[in-house]
Amino acid sequence: MTDQDTARPTDHDSPWKEALEYYFQEFTQLLFPAIHDEVDWSRGYTPMDKELQQITADAESGRRHADKLIKVQARDGAETWVLIHVEVQGEPEDPFAERMYTYQYRLRDRYGIDVVSLAVLADTRSSFRPMCYRYARWGCELSFTFPTAKLIDWEERWAELEASANVFALVVMAQIRAKRLRQGGTRRDAKVALIRLLYQRGYGREQILRLFHIIDWMIQLPKGLEREFLETVYAIEEENHMPYINTAERLGRQEGFQKGLQEGRQEGRQEGRQEGRQEGRQEAARDTAINLLKLGVLPDEQIAQVTGLPLDEVKALHPDPSH
Incomplete structure (x- = not known):
């Protein structure tokens, strides 16, 4: 690679x-x-x-x-x-x-x-x-x-790392995988396994986001596999009812909107949405909004900010028609 x-x-x-x-x-x-x-x-x-x-x-x-x-x-x-x-x-x-x-x-x-x-x-x-x-x-x-x-x-104590309550065990596992694995598909599978383990440990939102960032940076993937990885992360979040990673926004960033991001986070999101409509990422943003609405833990305004969807569109997706 x-x-x-x-x-x-x-x-x-x-x-x-x-x-x-x-x-x-x-x-x-x-x-x-x-x-x-x-x-x-x-x-x-x-x-x-x-x-x-x-x-x-x-x-x-x-x-x-x-x-x-x-x-x-x-x-x-x-x-x-x-x-x-x-x-x-x-x-x-x-x-x-x-x-x-x-x-x-x-x-x-x-x-x-x-x-x-x-x-x-x-x-x-x-x-x-x-x-x-x-x-x-x-x-x-x-x-x-x-x-x-x-x-x-x-490596000989891998099971011990997997069972460890120490958060740094995930960092060690990520570094070992990053150094040992070279093929994109194998790296993707190893990265997914670590992210799944991260969500299963019951950490809070801030802890998950920080560790996700560290693991994501250590185990880098070919661009062609990044979308598949993020879609898998989204599925893991659904399983664990923890919608922390903004999949639609990350896909937009990974597709090369660096110029927009440098000019401002909001502008970068807008460019990501425009390109995302061509690639089907709008559907992922709507799915994220629907799941957040079902959980009922965030107001509509914050869901709109997280997903990058217009507020009116978020309200239209609300499961409660009288909302």
């Missing part, structure tokens, strides 16, 4: 950073349980993106990994910064361990605070497992070790 086949650029940086920022506690609980137990989670945690940027400003541009710096409070009361490197795309890099050490000492030197460096390796080369950086010459020796989580190790 080439970059031209996908609806978005192959940049896995953003979904990982989003997942780590929202689910950092769950991330450590799943992948680094010993470290999770040392943190006082009642004090919360704080992303330190600005501080990380200051020490990585001269790093090689276009690197294929994500970095995240988080401030937490240890159970003993000490303030600790946690640096996470996530290898998310491309071949393993020999300088990886040295880069881990470089970021570690730069942070300690600049801010004078304890830094715990964690490495998450999402590549598929089982032999690539950097855990330390060593340097020695003429009696001068340095050794720096760091905990590492290799995501493909979870």
Whole structure:
């Protein structure tokens, strides 16, 4: 699958950073349980993106990994910064361990605070497992070790991930599928399975939308399969009575209305509807409106906004003729 086949650029940086920022506690609980137990989670945690940027400003541009710096409070009361490197795309890099050490000492030197460096390796080369950086010459020796989580190790524990109540298990499964599966149909089936699992877990609307966004970004599909995927998502929503994903709007966006979206969300919807009438997407919008009206959880005005249908048309679809 080439970059031209996908609806978005192959940049896995953003979904990982989003997942780590929202689910950092769950991330450590799943992948680094010993470290999770040392943190006082009642004090919360704080992303330190600005501080990380200051020490990585001269790093090689276009690197294929994500970095995240988080401030937490240890159970003993000490303030600790946690640096996470996530290898998310491309071949393993020999300088990886040295880069881990470089970021570690730069942070300690600049801010004078304890830094715990964690490495998450999402590549598929089982032999690539950097855990330390060593340097020695003429009696001068340095050794720096760091905990590492290799995501493909979870393939043997897939059933455990599927049964896990930890939301980050879905992120791990999505990343593994994204790296392992190359054929469009296979990727689509795997993506549908994860979305189905997402809806079956009983999460609230905000949680579902956030995780859907992360999974959707990680497992990208050829444009030709995107429509079929979204139609399946709509069917899953009907089964679970959770009409959260605006199928008609997403289809319009996936069909290439980027210019309209840049000029404004409303204009983008209008272009999507115009093209959608030619492709039959208007029917999908009406089906969404009908199901929302049956549920009776949203006013007509909000349904019109969600589906992109005119308010008069929504009222005409109302199951109660006297409405």
